[in-house]
Amino acid sequence: MEQPLPIDQIVLGDCVESLRRLPSESVDLIFADPPYNLQLEGALTRPDNSLVDAVDDDWDRFASFAEYDDFTRAWLAECRRVMKKTATLFVIGSYHNIFRVGTAVQDLGFWILNDIVWRKANPMPNFRGRRFTNAHETLIWAARGMDARNYTFHYEALKAGNEDTQMRSDWFLPLCTGEERLKDAAGRKVHPTQKPEALIARALIAATNPGDVVLDPFFGTGTTGAVAKKLGRRFVGLERDPAYADAARARIAAVEPLDPRAVSAAPSRRTEPRIPFLSLVESGLIAAGETLVDAHEKHCATVRADGTLVVGPAVGSIHKVGALVQGHPSCNGWTFWHVLRDGSLVSIDELRGDYRARHSMAA
Amino acid sequence: MEQPLPIDQIVLGDCVESLRRLPSESVDLIFADPPYNLQLEGALTRPDNSLVDAVDDDWDRFASFAEYDDFTRAWLAECRRVMKKTATLFVIGSYHNIFRVGTAVQDLGFWILNDIVWRKANPMPNFRGRRFTNAHETLIWAARGMDARNYTFHYEALKAGNEDTQMRSDWFLPLCTGEERLKDAAGRKVHPTQKPEALIARALIAATNPGDVVLDPFFGTGTTGAVAKKLGRRFVGLERDPAYADAARARIAAVEPLDPRAVSAAPSRRTEPRIPFLSLVESGLIAAGETLVDAHEKHCATVRADGTLVVGPAVGSIHKVGALVQGHPSCNGWTFWHVLRDGSLVSIDELRGDYRARHSMAA
DNA sequence: ATACCCACTGAATCACGAT
DNA sequence: AATCGTGATTCAGTGGGTA
Numbered sequence: 160m161e162q163p164l165p166i167d168q169i170v171l172g173d174c175v176e177s178l179r180r181l182p183s184e185s186v187d188l189i190f191a192d193p194p195y196n197l198q199l200e201g202a203l204t205r206p207d208n209s210l211v212d213a214v215d216d217d218w219d220r221f222a223s224f225a226e227y228d229d230f231t232r233a234w235l236a237e238c239r240r241v242m243k244k245t246a247t248l249f250v251i252g253s254y255h256n257i258f259r260v261g262t263a264v265q266d267l268g269f270w271i272l273n274d275i276v277w278r279k280a281n282p283m284p285n286f287r288g289r290r291f292t293n294a295h296e297t298l299i300w301a302a303r304g305m306d307a308r309n310y311t312f313h314y315e316a317l318k319a320g321n322e323d324t325q326m327r328s329d330w331f332l333p334l335c336t337g338e339e340r341l342k343d344a345a346g347r348k349v350h351p352t353q354k355p356e357a358l359i360a361r362a363l364i365a366a367t368n369p370g371d372v373v374l375d376p377f378f379g380t381g382t383t384g385a386v387a388k389k390l391g392r393r394f395v396g397l398e399r400d401p402a403y404a405d406a407a408r409a410r411i412a413a414v415e416p417l418d419p420r421a422v423s424a425a426p427s428r429r430t431e432p433r434i435p436f437l438s439l440v441e442s443g444l445i446a447a448g449e450t451l452v453d454a455h456e457k458h459c460a461t462v463r464a465d466g467t468l469v470v471g472p473a474v475g476s477i478h479k480v481g482a483l484v485q486g487h488p489s490c491n492g493w494t495f496w497h498v499l500r501d502g503s504l505v506s507i508d509e510l511r512g513d514y515r516a517r518h519s520m521a522a
Numbered sequence: 523m524e525q526p527l528p529i530d531q532i533v534l535g536d537c538v539e540s541l542r543r544l545p546s547e548s549v550d551l552i553f554a555d556p557p558y559n560l561q562l563e564g565a566l567t568r569p570d571n572s573l574v575d576a577v578d579d580d581w582d583r584f585a586s587f588a589e590y591d592d593f594t595r596a597w598l599a600e601c602r603r604v605m606k607k608t609a610t611l612f613v614i615g616s617y618h619n620i621f622r623v624g625t626a627v628q629d630l631g632f633w634i635l636n637d638i639v640w641r642k643a644n645p646m647p648n649f650r651g652r653r654f655t656n657a658h659e660t661l662i663w664a665a666r667g668m669d670a671r672n673y674t675f676h677y678e679a680l681k682a683g684n685e686d687t688q689m690r691s692d693w694f695l696p697l698c699t700g701e702e703r704l705k706d707a708a709g710r711k712v713h714p715t716q717k718p719e720a721l722i723a724r725a726l727i728a729a730t731n732p733g734d735v736v737l738d739p740f741f742g743t744g745t746t747g748a749v750a751k752k753l754g755r756r757f758v759g760l761e762r763d764p765a766y767a768d769a770a771r772a773r774i775a776a777v778e779p780l781d782p783r784a785v786s787a788a789p790s791r792r793t794e795p796r797i798p799f800l801s802l803v804e805s806g807l808i809a810a811g812e813t814l815v816d817a818h819e820k821h822c823a824t825v826r827a828d829g830t831l832v833v834g835p836a837v838g839s840i841h842k843v844g845a846l847v848q849g850h851p852s853c854n855g856w857t858f859w860h861v862l863r864d865g866s867l868v869s870i871d872e873l874r875g876d877y878r879a880r881h882s883m884a885a
Numbered sequence: 886a887t888a889c890c891c892a893c894t895g896a897a898t899c900a901c902g903a904t
Numbered sequence: 905a906a907t908c909g910t911g912a913t914t915c916a917g918t919g920g921g922t923a
Contacts, residue, residue, distance in 0.1 A: 224628060254637040254662070258628065261621025265587060271898075273654045274617035276639045278692050280881045285688060288677040291636045291728075294690035297660075299617070309901070313828065314651040314913095319839040320800035320829020324915065325648060327657035329641050329692070332804065333881070357804035364828045365654075390827055421811040421826045425837040428912065429900085478911060487571040491911050561898045568894095569913045577896050618898060642895090647914040650899035655915080659896080697895060700918055715896050889923080900912075 164372060169396040169404045174376045177397045178237035186395065187311070187371035189238050189248045190359060190383050192352070193231070195255050224259065231263045234376055239267055241374065242303050247272065247310045249362050251298045251354070261299055269301040273328050277358055280333040311366050315427040332357050341380050341406060349406050350380040359386045367392055368424050381407025388414045391422045434511050436477050437466025444510045451496040454504065458484040477507070527735060532759040532767045537739045540760045541600035549758065550674070550734035552601050552611045553722060553746050555715070557582045558619045559590045568649050577714045581762070587622065594626045597739055602630055604737065605666050610635065610673045612725050613662045620660045632664040636691050640721055643696040674729050695720050704743050704769055712769050713743040722749045730755055732785055744770025751777045754785045797874050799840050800829025807873045814859040817867065821847040840870070
């Protein structure tokens, strides 16, 4: 029944059935752009203008929503099974369906990390002037469960690309138009809801590493596959419509991957190898017996030969002693403590950098 | 059982019970700010070790999603009964609860007109660097039913106050801080989740006429009442906590109604939008993998897909890497770095100008 | 008066690997 | 599975005090 992952391929057929054939805990990210349920829209716009019994009306509506909810729960449950413990899920939708999707996400045990707003630079105006311009769509970003805490998230890379401030939950991006929009020979758009590559690229950059497998259960014309290939990720696409799948295949074949140096995971403090403070003492970058001070020279401590610090009667790690002298529950000793070098204060974190550079340790 | 509307009064007691005593089809707008069911576990500290003052009030604790859903359906059903046929409903929430609220809104037969995003000018950062900054909340705006087409909406006024362009579904507003935030004698905030008046004002300007009755079933410290009075509308407030109700009463008493001629759409606040370098890469103005150089072509760096630069082993923002290659403590990457265009060097600041011009973004 | 510095704050589902 | 030690992590804004 279960088959190996069809890497960089498009699987034709019903999305839920195809998902059932994928192995458990095998993909690193899911990007899903599910249908808005046209059947539901049909049911709700049924010509019944006379003000009939409201209860009947409600029941009819609820029955239609129930069908959409069943479908949503089916594909989301299979997605969750297929996700690695470190994987996350993106789902995009609008107010027509996103509330039902979000409820299902929570009910199935996913743990929502953020909802993200795609603010459209060039939305379709509201022609009749009866509503606000519908200028955004919503993405839900969720981990597999409440206890799935070590998901991939390139916080530092996103921050560095965003004026050195945290990436927010509202993303301003243009619609998919112009060159990027797939057109058929007659100039008609191939898919009605093609998403911009930039949107999916930001999701992939945030939550995957190069080589990771990205599953898109509603592949359409393959935007997720095209972005994955460009960014050095792999993909698995599920699609029901052979015409969309053909268009996607041709599109992805034409994609040129970026240079690996442009897409590799940037080093972060979290991913760099740990250096024991003792190593700095052993290497002579810091001398046993030397005095450490904080940046304001309010507190000081003495370095012992075993890599611990001493203040009065207290002995402990750079972190423990840093916390102690400040009266805090915790402290990052690397950034708190400094030494005097050439008349000015240098943080021991900088010396740790020197040590790393000197030994150029493989991570 | 049913009583006349308690106009411009605060009704003490359980929200659902109080709603049951209000007459059917009697109010013109409902603004609801229900508990979010945050599900917070441990304490959270900032990087400086200070404690985040979290919402840990009893009123926000629910045993399960099912219990929260029951509560949500109960108050929403009564709200729908109380609404005039021309009335609309605003509900505000975050990703913790808004999907469940939206599902209930749809199941009860409301007709969603828009979801609206309140983009916070000054949100609380993500202190652990494990998620995107949670920088927005969501409002659902709904009519009583799909057939309720003649609801109040001041399209023209909003457009006139918005640089003569349609008001979008994303609203950029600061948090409620400073003078506006209610404090007790000891200087502590009276209510943990007081909303900015500007947010509710925009909703009331959009969807009510002067003299209309605005019902707020979770009145708290009465922001809705204060805004209604200021804008020449009337209010009905339901509140469980007598201390909140007292604060609200005093607050509203101090409000001076605006001159009737001034009760129109408020102009929106505008600021120069900050452009992330990533946006230039995403938009294609600069290509991932492209080389940046300084004006004297002494230094160069490669652009990565995530909007960072790479030089040798170093990866960072345009500013950080610019500083690094020059050996300076800081650098304005926008003016330092250039790209080759048509045989001559163009600063990326110029490209940023092109981007701004192209998108003329609403802040 | 003005400028600068520091402390404080906001609806928050906020670490992770070794043992 | 649970515990423990290391050590990673913040933005826009208000307001008070000091130079």
